Amino acid sequence: xxxxxxxxxxxxxxxxxxxIEVVTRSIPGTFAVISVIILLISSGKAVTIAMYFQHxxxxxxxxxxxxxxxxxxxxxLAVAAWMSMAM
Amino acid sequence: MTENxxxxxxxxxxxxxxxxxxxxxxxxxxxxxxxxxAIGGAVVLAIGVFILFRDSVEGKFADLKxxxxxxxxxxxxxxxxxxxxIFLLSEILIFGSLIIAYTFVRFSSISWPVATQVHNVTLxxxxxxxxxxxxxxxxxxFVSIRMGxxxxxxxxxxxxxxxxxxxxxxxxxIEWPAYYRNGFTIxxxxxxxxxxxxxxxxxxxxxxxxxxxxxxxxxxYQGGFTKTNHSAVENIGLxxxxxxxxxxxxxxxxxxx
Numbered sequence: 001x002x003x004x005x006x007x008x009x010x011x012x013x014x015x016x017x018x019x020i021e022v023v024t025r026s027i028p029g030t031f032a033v034i035s036v037i038i039l040l041i042s043s044g045k046a047v048t049i050a051m052y053f054q055h056x057x058x059x060x061x062x063x064x065x066x067x068x069x070x071x072x073x074x075x076x077l078a079v080a081a082w083m084s085m086a087m
Numbered sequence: 088m089t090e091n092x093x094x095x096x097x098x099x100x101x102x103x104x105x106x107x108x109x110x111x112x113x114x115x116x117x118x119x120x121x122x123x124x125a126i127g128g129a130v131v132l133a134i135g136v137f138i139l140f141r142d143s144v145e146g147k148f149a150d151l152k153x154x155x156x157x158x159x160x161x162x163x164x165x166x167x168x169x170x171x172x173i174f175l176l177s178e179i180l181i182f183g184s185l186i187i188a189y190t191f192v193r194f195s196s197i198s199w200p201v202a203t204q205v206h207n208v209t210l211x212x213x214x215x216x217x218x219x220x221x222x223x224x225x226x227x228x229f230v231s232i233r234m235g236x237x238x239x240x241x242x243x244x245x246x247x248x249x250x251x252x253x254x255x256x257x258x259x260x261i262e263w264p265a266y267y268r269n270g271f272t273i274x275x276x277x278x279x280x281x282x283x284x285x286x287x288x289x290x291x292x293x294x295x296x297x298x299x300x301x302x303x304x305x306x307x308y309q310g311g312f313t314k315t316n317h318s319a320v321e322n323i324g325l326x327x328x329x330x331x332x333x334x335x336x337x338x339x340x341x342x343x344x
Contacts, residue, residue: 004230011223018215018338022208025343035344042339046332053222053328060163063172070176074183081191 010052017045103142107135140302144309171322175329178292182333185288189281189340200278202342205271207262211342214257215334221250222331225300225324235314237307244304244320247327251297258290282341289337292330299323 021041024034051057056064110132117125161169193199202208228243266272266279273283303323306312312320 004227007223007226007230011219014219015216018212018219021339021343022212025203025208031344038339038343042335046335049222049328049332049335053226053331054325060161062161063164066172066176067179070179070183073180074187077184078187078190081187 007052010048014045014048017041101142103135103138106138107132110135136298143302144305165318167318167322168325171325175325178329178333182288182336185285186336186340189285192277192281196277202344205266205278206282206342207265208342210257210262211338214254215338217250217254217257218331218334221247221254222328224250225320225327228303229317229320229324232312232317232320233314237312240307240312240317240320241304244300244307248297248300248304251293251300254293255290255297258286285337286341289330289333292333296323296327296330299326 021038024037024041027034029037050067056067110128110130113128114125114132115128117123117128164172224243224246226243228240228247231237231239231243263283266282271279271282273280300323303312303320306319
């Protein structure tokens with residue numbers, strides 16, 4: 001268990017990543033490239049919150065099976081949706 | 088207090104989960120077919136939540152322990168924490184499905200308005216920082232109670248509550264009315280309906296989180312948490328962080344891309 005200084009550091013990193021996301025929107029590049037960069041930053045923020053604020057980093061690894069199973073379900077839905085669109 | 092199931096029939100029997108589930112079912116069914124029915128469902132739901140809240144405050148959820156221990160991979164977790172994680176699993180599927188549906192609709196549409204022409208990026212960014220700060224505040228509450236610091240717990244919980252309210256005020260009190268004035272409404276087309284359904288559902292979750300944090304505040308003033316007994320703070324914190332995580336995806340999908 002960390003002290004508040006550690007969590008404030010994580011929070012500052014998340015706020016900085018948010019600002020970078022907003023700035024990324026106005027850099028030159030194609031819509032697809034910028035979208036991928038922004039979504040990668042967002043995914044990184046989400047994982048950071050889960051790992052450190054929800055303490056998944058320090059829990060027994062078996063617990064990670066629950067959110068991983070749910071994300072896997074969402075990925076299956078996404079693939080099914082995109083496949084149906086491509087057909 | 089630890090008791091065997093066999094000797095605590097009265098304690099383990101409760102109709103409250105059925106009342107809450109029934110209220111939710113009537114509410115959503117009513118929203119689709121008949122609004123007054125939905126209001127009735129909301130009343131049943133409120134009664135169920137009230138009974139749950141009352142029973143919890145009165146300490147009716149004393150831990151029960153099975154006479155025969157279960158053996159399975161998650162036995163190291165308390166039942167309440169496991170329940171929260173299974174609940175979050177279902178929430179990931181709900182929001183994940185809706186987000187997938189949104190991207191499916193968006194990228195199969197011939198035209199879609201540019202995000203910055205419709206949405207206020209500055210307000211979206213402020214709301215993101217407000218929600219991130221609220222997550223930090225509930226962490227502060229948790230770290231404080233782990234050290235037995237009740238004053239810190241109160242500061243953390245009130246800050247979380249205030250920041251949650253601020254998020255809803257910005258979202259529902261400033262952004263949404265501005266969209267409606269500009270003709271961007273839930274019935275103005277797919278961009279509007281997807282935006283209001285997803286951010287509306289998220290706002291409902293924030294409101295639910297506020298009720299939960301309000302419960303923590305009441306319990307704190309009743310002396311319900313100590314250095315060794317504070318699992319509710321951690322478990323409701325898990326939910327609050329999840330609401331934060333969902334917004335980490337909604338913000339870029341609607342405001343930036």
